[in-house]
Amino acid sequence: MPTVRGQHGAARDLLAEERATADTIYGIIVSSAVMASAHSTSILKLAVAVLVTLLIYWAAERFADVMGQRIVHSPELTAGQLRRHLGTGWELVSASFLPLGVLLGSGLLGADVDSAVVAALVSATALLFAAGWRVGQEAALSPSYRLLSALCSGAFGAAMIALKALLH
8 A cells, every 4th residue: 555655746746747748738839829820031030939939938837836836835935946846847848849840840941931830830730639649548538539639639730720821
């Protein structure tokens, strides 16, 4: 039988995995939204805009988390607690690396900005679909519900492709 300490550790690990998955999905959606809506004539400038936007989102999310911790637990956080808060949530930023790689790689292969963005959005949509499938699999959903989970997740990417088509 697991100890209380072991149960708390397992619960903390599951909560951290849940948060990382949510940050990953959110990071892909936010980076896709920036790529879909930005009016840039340069692939490099667009890539920088995506990264800067995600860093701002990450900083705002971390700030909000620290403020919430102060309300719930204590107005004063130790340096260790602050480091722990600032060391989490990076999935929000790192989730954009593959779509950004596709964006930059497409540009290096000669694609114009619009074509490179579409390629990056397609890769982001595939990542979202895969994330939805993985969540359904880990939740032990039936194959049909697993597919529904993947389709719902991928629909966010499809919406970003539609947004890109409508705006440009």
